[in-house]
Amino acid sequence: MKLSESIKIKIQKLLTLAKDATDEESQTAMLHARKLMLKHNIQESELISSHVNDKTVVNERVYRNRLIWWHRKLAHIIGRHFRCSYYRNTIDSYQAEIRFVGLAEDVQIAVMIYNFARASIHYHSRAFLLRSEIKRKWKRKHQFKNDYIEGYLAGLNQKFLEQNKSESLELIVVQDPLVIQYYNSLSLTSLNIPSAKKAGDDVAWRNGYNDGKKFESGREMIE
Structure with missing residues (x-):
């Protein structure tokens, strides 16, 4: 598995946790996901589909x-x-x-x-x-x-x-x-x-x- 794909999977898991967890856990998960998305220049559209959306x-x-x-x-x-x-x-x-x-x-x-x-x-x-x-x-x-x-x-x-x-x-x-x-x-x-x-x-x-x-x-x- 390519590094970029493994990072996307990790971000997806963090975003899922952010939706389902308590307020504090949600905040921590969302911030961690943000760091990874910014560091690797990954947009949310890339996590949902391999096609680049508008x-x-x-x-x-x-x-x-x-x-x-x-x-x-x-x-x-x-x-x-x-x-x-x-x-x-x-x-x-x-x-x-x-x-x-x-x-x-x-x-x-x-x-x-x-x-x-x-x-x-x-x-x-x-x-x-x-x-x-x-x-x-x-x-x-x-x-x-x-x-x-x-x-x-x-x-x-x-x-x-x-x-x-x-x-x-x-x-x-x-x-x-x-x-x-x-x-x-x-x-x-x-x-x-x-x-x-x-x-x-x-x-x-x-x-x-x-x-x-x-x-x-x-x-x-x-x-």
Whole structure:
């Protein structure tokens, strides 16, 4: 059996596991499959058929509700490392959407990672606020929480950068020209991501950074 065929079989098994396993096992399997697909430049269409199918660019909603400042920063990080672009679509004065644009197989993975990371940030930031040294500063809890989340996002981004470097994926994690063409055709208005009020606390930021770098490696129970 050729090496490429054995790798495809391994990826297929991982994708099957990702569909049938628990959330944590699913995330681990999907990330491992992504690494192999990127490293060996294998598209999802190649796993289903020996014939090369047309690439499909999709525009999919990943989140809809009231947007917090870090929701968009997280989307930027995930999109950057999973070959997708993102944009905000305003629904009304209370709600907006975050949408990913990319090849179908890339968006599928990016949506899953975004939602898992969003849940992880909620979970860990709440746990951080329950620490005794933070409880004593309860009036500024939201500012400390923002410091923590800013650090988490930085740690998460660094996690992906190191992963790409260790797997030699820097030149592979680039968007397909069809994705770039479609995204540009949307003629979106560039909007700055609003900043949140922070306490400027280095301890909170560093705690968030360390937890962000642990993303994927730990057995996290997100409820």
